[in-house]
Amino acid sequence: MIVADVLILGCGWAGITTAYYVAKKGISNIACIDVNNTLGGLMKTVNENDFVFDIGGSHIIFSPNKHTLEELLSLLNGNIVKHRRKVFHTIHLSNFLLNSLSIR
Numbered sequence: 001m002i003v004a005d006v007l008i009l010g011c012g013w014a015g016i017t018t019a020y021y022v023a024k025k026g027i028s029n030i031a032c033i034d035v036n037n038t039l040g041g042l043m044k045t046v047n048e049n050d051f052v053f054d055i056g057g058s059h060i061i062f063s064p065n066k067h068t069l070e071e072l073l074s075l076l077n078g079n080i081v082k083h084r085r086k087v088f089h090t091i092h093l094s095n096f097l098l099n100s101l102s103i104r
């Protein structure tokens with residue numbers, strides 16, 4: 001039986017982030033339960049025969065919200081790679097993802 005003050009179902013990005021912010025509020029007895037035996041959901045990385053695969057592709061960190069972006073980057077402790085990107089949509093060249101960041 002699990003005894004916890006806060007129970008979170010699903011340990012993907014949303015669940016782990018929720019646990020992080022609940023812990024920041026001073027609640028330490030948190031249980032994050034996942035139907036799988038590994039954490040991360042779509043953002044997890046798996047090892048198969050010495051090959052490493054990102055389940056959800058190589059993740060780009062982008063937010064139009066400056067505070068959200070700074071908070072995300074601070075949690076990664078510099079574990080990022082910077083890329084300059086341009087995306088074509090319809091006939092216009094978009095700078096939407098310019099200066100976006102990827103998790104290493």
Ligand SMILES: Cc1cc2nc3c(=O)[nH]c(=O)nc-3n(C[C@H](O)[C@H](O)[C@H](O)COP(=O)(O)OP(=O)(O)OC[C@H]3O[C@@H](n4cnc5c(N)ncnc54)[C@H](O)[C@@H]3O)c2cc1C
Nearest residue numbers: 010011012013014015034035036041042043056057059060
């Ligand atoms: C190919 C691809 C590329 C992407 N690229 C980016 C990107 O560049 N940038 C970006 O910001 N986002 C990107 N995303 C989106 C991002 O991966 C998802 O939005 C994010 O991971 C979703 O997190 P989540 O916690 O909401 O859901 P999930 O990651 O799906 O996590 C849900 C968790 O709940 C668990 N679960 C499900 N049912 C139950 C149950 N009944 N009981 C207990 N546990 C349960 C699952 O096992 C899973 O671990 C990409 C996604 C894909 C597929």
